[in-house]
Amino acid sequence: MTTNPQTCDDYVAGLSDDRKIVIEKLRKVLKENLPIGYEEEISYGMIGYVVPYSIYPAGYAVKPKVPLPLMNLASQKNHVALYHMGVYSVPGIAEWFEAEYPKHCKTKPDMGKGCIRFKKMDDIPYELIGELARKVDVQTWIDTYENVVRRPRK
Secondary structure, eight states: OOSSOSSHHHHHHTSOHHHHHHHHHHHHHHHHHSOTTOEEEEETTEEEEEEOTTTOTTOBTTBTTSOEEEEEEEEOSSOEEEEEHHHHHSTTHHHHHHHHGGGTOSSOOEEETTEEEEOOGGGOOHHHHHHHHHTOOHHHHHHHIIIIISOOOO
């Protein structure tokens, strides 16, 4: 994999052929299903889907010079990971995803907080990932982020 990719295409170009196919298919699903307003860019060294500064100039509180992230896509050593901040912060999404997953795959989801890991490349539920991408429009994500994730410290 390319270290410090500058573009999403650079990221994909640095992958093995089998991972290129999977990541490109996931990119296509995400781009076709994410609500209007999100942009694809390199975020945290991965492919990211963010709320751009033109919509939310405050950026990400942890790193204000980074646009507000919703999802990231990465090829890790032993799996492909889909990170979705809404899974653990938007009410009902985690429960919905876990209930729907068995309808698309024979195994239980391999999840941790906002990370969904796919170890078997032939068993990725692309249709379900598309549904997940549609779940959180930009304004809902901003509102959730400001009210749930970014809570002011006391």
